[in-house]
Amino acid sequence: MTSSCTKASVLDRRSTKVMITAVFTALALATNYALIGIPNVKIMDTLVFVAAFFFGLRLGIGVAASIWLVYGFVNPNGVDSFLMLSFLMVGECFYALAGVALKKSFVARDLVKGTKEYQRLSIVFGLVGLLATFAYDALTNFGSWIFRTGSLYQDFVFGNIIGVPFSVAHEASNVVFFATIAPAIVVAATRLGLRTPQDVS
Amino acid sequence: MGLSIVSEHKVFFAILFLVGAGIVAFQAGAYYYYQRSSSACPSPCQGSVVAVETLINYGNSTSHWINKTDVPSDWNFYQLTASIAIVQATYYGPPTSEHLITGINGVQSNQQYFWSLWAICEKSNAWIATNVGADAIHFTTYHTLAWYYQATNSQDSSTWNPPVSGASKVTICG
Numbered sequence: 001m002t003s004s005c006t007k008a009s010v011l012d013r014r015s016t017k018v019m020i021t022a023v024f025t026a027l028a029l030a031t032n033y034a035l036i037g038i039p040n041v042k043i044m045d046t047l048v049f050v051a052a053f054f055f056g057l058r059l060g061i062g063v064a065a066s067i068w069l070v071y072g073f074v075n076p077n078g079v080d081s082f083l084m085l086s087f088l089m090v091g092e093c094f095y096a097l098a099g100v101a102l103k104k105s106f107v108a109r110d111l112v113k114g115t116k117e118y119q120r121l122s123i124v125f126g127l128v129g130l131l132a133t134f135a136y137d138a139l140t141n142f143g144s145w146i147f148r149t150g151s152l153y154q155d156f157v158f159g160n161i162i163g164v165p166f167s168v169a170h171e172a173s174n175v176v177f178f179a180t181i182a183p184a185i186v187v188a189a190t191r192l193g194l195r196t197p198q199d200v201s
Numbered sequence: 202m203g204l205s206i207v208s209e210h211k212v213f214f215a216i217l218f219l220v221g222a223g224i225v226a227f228q229a230g231a232y233y234y235y236q237r238s239s240s241a242c243p244s245p246c247q248g249s250v251v252a253v254e255t256l257i258n259y260g261n262s263t264s265h266w267i268n269k270t271d272v273p274s275d276w277n278f279y280q281l282t283a284s285i286a287i288v289q290a291t292y293y294g295p296p297t298s299e300h301l302i303t304g305i306n307g308v309q310s311n312q313q314y315f316w317s318l319w320a321i322c323e324k325s326n327a328w329i330a331t332n333v334g335a336d337a338i339h340f341t342t343y344h345t346l347a348w349y350y351q352a353t354n355s356q357d358s359s360t361w362n363p364p365v366s367g368a369s370k371v372t373i374c375g
Binding site: 037039076078079080081083084105106110115117120121124127128130131134145148149150160161162164165166167168169171172 | 205206207209210213214217218220221224225227228231232234235238291293296297298299312315332333353357359360372373
């Protein structure tokens with residue numbers, strides 16, 4: 001008990017939060033550049049989700065924004081405009097929201113209680129990943145076409161039809177990553193006794 | 202105690218599966234529509250030929266026009282480019298099924314320069330940077346196209362210069 005409270009207070013420190021944000025950002029950027037040859041297949045989204053799941057919404061949003069501040073400007077495929085970058089950052093925050101929402105659901109409670117139904121939990125993680133990725137793709141496809149047709153509705157429809165091959169690749173890969181990597185990290189961290197401020201409260 | 206998490210949270214799982222199925226159906230429909238629209242070719246499609254003009258602008262004041270009058274109408278612009286130039290490309294399989302052009306006639310894309318794809322929008326008689334790759338361009342809408350080797354300054358195509366200096370440019374063909 002004492003040990004849990006001590007760990008939680010360490011995680012409350014601003015310096016610890018900055019360090020965690022930096023580590024997750026570095027990990028996401030490293031994997032993004034490693035996977036640069038495979039369009040729209042990235043572990044980044046899963047990492048933002050995991051960061052928010054363990055350390056809360058603010059840290060998750062911090063990771064999402066930090067990643068895109070670097071990846072949007074230092075990218076072999078080209079530099080994003082500020083407008084597009086803002087859509088990408090907001091879209092990336094959907095994964096942080098998904099992580100926090102799942103943390104507050106029965107899934108986190110069952111994991112702490114030591115459930116063995118990993119396959120079912122894996123399905124939940126995969127479906128939440130699909131939902132968040134769909135929202136991200138819908139928003140960013142819209143953002144890539146905004147102000148081009150003269151109607152926001154047409155911008156949305158055109159963007160999402162022309163962008164659909166990339167959306168399908170993104171959503172399929174994220175379902176796999178969210179169903180495998182995310183629960184594996186969550187279960188491993190729980191077994192190792194990671195208690196975040198949210199767990200303690 | 203002995204209940205599985207599915208029976209404990211039936212409503213949650215039902216909603217999650219329904220939303221997931223809805224997303225899959227939506228994307229499958231959009232993908233079908235995209236495939237159908239990007240594989241369209243003039244009627245009659247098979248056996249007919251069209252004339253297509255292609256500009257290759259190397260970005261160093263060197264450019265040349267290639268006028269080909271016997272392009273099979275079921276070809277796409279990648280096939281045409283490969284028939285008139287030496288093309289280096291990376292192929293991405295399904296679902297994108299597209300080639301990323303990395304070099305034309307020995308001029309390679311790099312960190313600073315890349316090959317952008319343009320077409321003449323016949324309605325407005327102006328150049329437009331296409332929003333799809335060469336594989337998705339058939340010769341129903343566009344008959345004058347261009348490859349332009351230009352500096353990578355932004356992914357926002359509205360800021361790019363057209364392949365013919367001083368020519369007009371639009372961001373939407375309509």
